[in-house]
Amino acid sequence: MIVPPLKNIEGLVSTEVDNDEGSILEGFAKSILDASLCWRDIGWLRSITNLPTLIKGVLTREDAIKATEIGVAGIVVSNHGARQLDYTPATITVLEEVVHAVGGKVPVFLDGGVRRGTDVFKALALGAQAVLIGRPVVYGLAAKGEYGVRKVIQMLKDELELTMALSGCPSVKDITRSHVRTEHEKIHSLL
Numbered sequence: 739m740i741v742p743p744l745k746n747i748e749g750l751v752s753t754e755v756d757n758d759e760g761s762i763l764e765g766f767a768k769s770i771l772d773a774s775l776c777w778r779d780i781g782w783l784r785s786i787t788n789l790p791t792l793i794k795g796v797l798t799r800e801d802a803i804k805a806t807e808i809g810v811a812g813i814v815v816s817n818h819g820a821r822q823l824d825y826t827p828a829t830i831t832v833l834e835e836v837v838h839a840v841g842g843k844v845p846v847f848l849d850g851g852v853r854r855g856t857d858v859f860k861a862l863a864l865g866a867q868a869v870l871i872g873r874p875v876v877y878g879l880a881a882k883g884e885y886g887v888r889k890v891i892q893m894l895k896d897e898l899e900l901t902m903a904l905s906g907c908p909s910v911k912d913i914t915r916s917h918v919r920t921e922h923e924k925i926h927s928l929l
């Protein structure tokens with residue numbers, strides 16, 4: 739079997755196949771992921787802390803409803819950076835479905851693919867309370883340390899403010915659903 743080289747784990751985990759039970763990488767994944775985790779465990783987690791419990795990785799209406807019923811303090815619409823499963827939907831495309839399902843009971847956040855201030859604007863317009871950022875700050879850190887991280891955050895802030903100004907929104911509260919049009923709406927308008 740030819741295993742494609744995986745640059746992001748090069749030197750850390752071998753992808754070589756050493757026996758009939760699969761690759762070393764598969765064994766590593768099994769060792770760090772607990773397949774027995776289930777919705778009940780969120781109740782246990784809530785019972786051992788007074789901190790608010792957010793659930794991350796929600797991509798569907800059904801999971802959003804379940805999470806709200808279980809009593810989480812907030813939901814993060816996330817596909818974990820789409821680094822594991824290529825065909826997960828882009829988070830921005832399912833955000834509104836989750837926001838509608840939650841119906842304002844708890845705040846909804848979004849991460850995944852936020853690269854520009856316009857991305858932040860779109861997420862807020864579609865109902866996110868805030869966005870979370872992964873790789874851009876890591877890239878900033880790798881390039882220029884603390885300064886690089888500050889620069890990335892400042893760039894996103896400046897771009898968001900410019901987008902707000904160009905859209906006639908003096909404050910974040912003024913960003914509404916009518917400020918954006920989704921691909922679905924664009925296609926619909928052509929029919």
Ligand SMILES: Cc1cc2nc3c(=O)[nH]c(=O)nc-3n(C[C@H](O)[C@H](O)[C@H](O)COP(=O)(O)O)c2cc1C
Nearest residue numbers: 794816817818819849850851852870871872873874
């Ligand atoms: C190197 C790396 C490791 C990550 N590890 C985890 C993880 O262990 N658990 C998790 O829920 N998400 C993990 N993520 C996903 C991030 O928490 C976050 O959801 C994602 O990076 C956001 O997307 P963005 O990088 O496009 O901003 C990881 C992301 C990166 C880049």
